[in-house]
Amino acid sequence: MxxxxxxxxxxxxxxxxxxxxxxxxxxxxxxxxxxxxxxxxxxxxxxxxxxxxxxxxxxxxxxxxxxxxxxxxxxxxxxxxxxxxxxxxxxxxxxxxxxxxxxxxxxxxxxxxxxxxxxxxxxxxxxxxxxxxxxxxxxxxxxxxxxxxxxxxxxxxxxxxxxxxxxxxxxxxxxxxxxxxxxxxxxxxxxxxxxxxxxxxxxxGAFINHSGNFGIFIYGALERLLIPTGLHHLVYTPFLYTSLGGTETIGGQVFEGARNIYYAEMADPSIAVLSPSVIWDARGISKMFGLIGACLAMYHTARPENRNKIKAILIPAAFTSFIAGVTEPIEFSFMFVAPVLFAVHAALSGLSMVVLNLLQVRAIGPNGFIDFLLYNVPLGIHKTGWPMYILTGLGFFVIYYVVFRLLIQKLNLNTLGRETEGLEMKLHTKAEYKEKAAAEKSKKDKAVKEDVDGFRIVEALGGSKNIEKVDNCYTRLRLILSNPELVQEEVLKHDTAASAVVKKGNNVQVVYGLQISAVRKAVDEALGKNENF
Known part of the structure; x- marks a missing residue:
């Protein structure tokens, strides 16, 4: 049940x-x-x-x-x-x-x-x-x-x-x-x-609003903590689009939800200052700044011989998080191997929203830096306080870096580049490394673009007979399998560029990031099914 x-x-x-x-x-x-x-x-x-x-x-x-x-x-x-x-x-x-x-x-x-x-x-x-x-x-x-x-x-x-x-x-x-x-x-x-x-x-809604900064902290932390289940959308959606996120009358019309209020106020030049309820949409601090600091901490705490290898992983993931707000590739890199870091990440995410509320910053950046520029800069500094948003973000970049580096070193956490099992320990010349890195990059690029091997993914999921239902969201392939034990996680990660595999009973999620549309299409073709499968 x-x-x-x-x-x-x-x-x-x-x-x-x-x-x-x-x-x-x-x-x-x-x-x-x-x-x-x-x-x-x-x-x-x-x-x-x-x-x-x-x-x-x-x-x-x-x-x-x-x-x-x-x-x-x-x-x-x-x-x-x-x-x-x-x-x-x-x-x-x-x-x-x-x-x-x-x-x-x-x-x-x-x-x-x-x-x-x-x-x-x-x-x-x-x-x-x-x-x-x-x-x-x-x-x-x-x-x-x-x-x-x-x-x-x-x-x-x-x-x-x-x-x-x-x-x-x-x-x-x-x-x-x-x-x-x-x-x-x-x-x-x-x-x-x-x-x-x-x-x-x-x-x-009144209880949450009267909870003040505590309510904001719980919201921000819970929205991150539910990432592994894929249910985090159910946390923020009511606040963004229903009366739980606030109610404002703008231009004679009543708008409910933080995101709706923000959009309506953007369209009304008579609004001098954005209403406080838009703070519920200030989730971009951890995406644009915090996790970048976490990536830098993981890089500096990696074994010296592995840093070049993980740099090729962390830089694209950090760039995607900063520009597009897609955080799952980074979060899944430490979520299961070092859950204490994920708990800290959730707490810092909630704390960043509290800080913005205390500073009365109304700028938002839910989907990365491009959205941040388009949403906030045209409205001006007085209306959004966007320069303080950036300063706050830089502050949390430092906090994430210091906290993550300290915890990784003190607790000896096996984050990227610190594992010892299965690593090739021989030294390589610079030429050998470049050749190997180029080959790995070529292989990964091929997997994440138009040449996604749907048959390989289906095989790693236990074969077509093991797949009862295929679906996808913004970043994940969501499946219901007859026998989840047949899933070959390492094959999915190494051969198909999956960031992570999450199992919950017969429900299996494979995280691919922004290339999920190509992955879903390849899987459907391999199964001989259409999008309604």
């Missing part, structure tokens, strides 16, 4: 990536739009101070805010597709239809029972306009609930087919037929139940 629950949670976590990963794109484009309307930038570059470029910036940032106002629909369709076992596009379309049925059914029922508020402003009433329809303000939770329900109904009934005159009602049409009474009944039930749920969510 425990493994089954874990598998379901990981499946849900992966499905959340479909809507979640599209939102930073909207945020970046809002930031780009602000570049063309930023008063200070227009003073520096007068050529941009014209109706065409200013109009373009206004349209770009203003139009994309509409995505933030319809997160419920986005999550509903995204989860409907992500949680469907097959026929994903049909599941997404059915989820859209179910969403429309739900909001109109709830509106009609609330009107019939006299619950529908008829005043001029809905603020503080617990009701909101969704696609022009007035219903209870369920925010992104509405999309999550309907996405899950749609996927459950779809997975159960999408293969049902009828004969003769009724055959047109089979498949996805039958799914929609079943879904209609389900969502209508849900709309009635939630009309009475949701106000109590909302009270609980509001109370939890």
């Amino acid at each position: 425990k493994d089954k629950v874990m598998n379901q949670l990981q499946h849900f976590s992966k499905a959340m990536f479909i809507p979640v990963l599209i939102l930073p794109i909207a945020g970046i484009l809002i930031a780009v739009g602000n570049l063309f309307t930023n008063a200070k930038l227009l003073e520096i570059l007068p050529v941009l101070n014209n109706p065409v470029t200013k109009g373009f910036g206004t349209i770009l940032s203003g139009s994309l805010v509409a995505i933030l106002n319809n997160l419920g629909l986005i999550f509903c369709v995204g989860l409907g597709a992500g949680l469907a076992n097959k026929k994903k596009s049909e599941a997404a379309f059915t989820a859209l239809l179910g969403f429309l049925v739900f909001i109109n059914a709830m509106n009609k029922f609330m009107n019939l029972t006299g619950i529908l508020y008829t005043g001029d402003s809905l603020r503080g009433t617990g009701q909101a306009m969704v696609l022009g329809v007035q219903i209870l303000d369920m925010g992104v939770f509405l999309g999550i609930i309907l996405g899950i329900i749609t996927a459950m109904v779809h997975n159960k009934y999408c293969d049902i087919e009828f004969q003769n005159a009724f055959q047109i009602y089979g498949g996805s049409r039958f799914v929609f037929i079943v879904l209609i009474p389900v969502v209508v009944l849900m709309s009635v039930v939630l009309t009475f139940v949701w106000p109590f749920v909302q009270m609980g969510i509001t109370g939890l």
Whole structure:
């Protein structure tokens, strides 16, 4: 039962990536739009101070805010597709239809029972306009609930087919037929139940906010500690996109969640200072600075004869963490061989967020340095305090380096380059080393680009008959295997460029980083399956 629950949670976590990963794109484009309307930038570059470029910036940032106002629909369709076992596009379309049925059914029922508020402003009433329809303000939770329900109904009934005159009602049409009474009944039930749920969510959000720096520390540390399970997305997503991360009224509209508030405030030039709730999105300190210090500490504490070897590993991993915010290759390098370092890393991550809160820094850098520049610099120093963010990051670079180096040496931890078992101890000339390094780099480059050997990966996973289900998220290949003991971890790491292998019951995750799309495609081709496998 425990493994089954874990598998379901990981499946849900992966499905959340479909809507979640599209939102930073909207945020970046809002930031780009602000570049063309930023008063200070227009003073520096007068050529941009014209109706065409200013109009373009206004349209770009203003139009994309509409995505933030319809997160419920986005999550509903995204989860409907992500949680469907097959026929994903049909599941997404059915989820859209179910969403429309739900909001109109709830509106009609609330009107019939006299619950529908008829005043001029809905603020503080617990009701909101969704696609022009007035219903209870369920925010992104509405999309999550309907996405899950749609996927459950779809997975159960999408293969049902009828004969003769009724055959047109089979498949996805039958799914929609079943879904209609389900969502209508849900709309009635939630009309009475949701106000109590909302009270609980509001109370939890208030408790966290009143916890102050302690709450921020717990959030930051927990978000890192759950990395091995792949469930860390379930920690930060509610804070970024629901009322748990704060509620602000901007331009007459109510926005919930730290990331949504930040994006909306970016698009509104009248906002002088960003609201404190965006501190929940300040996860970039450990990614852009802290783990770089950890890499340097591991390099300096490695055996002298191994430093050149691990440099070829650490430099690309550090660069990826700094630029793109992908930390797993670094974290998995010490997570299991030196878990005390991972615990310290989680604590320092939480502490960095507390420091930013104390300094009242509102800058963010969740996905690396490129995002940091686009999000913060156009808004100015007064609004975000981004120079202090960099200074804080440099401080944590030093802290990470000192703490990691001290612990590695004092506890004699077997981090990269300190292992003795299996190492080739003979000395090499400089020419021999260069030749060997070039060969290893060529082999690794081949594995992580278009020539990913899917058949080798499948073989190392115990063969095609051992693989029950294949999935992937942003950096990991996620699998359900019949017998996890057949997995050849060393082959996956050495021959296919995997950073780590994590086993939890029949659920196995293989970390590949940013090249995961190529890996997934190669595995699917080796299995002779499509993406719905």
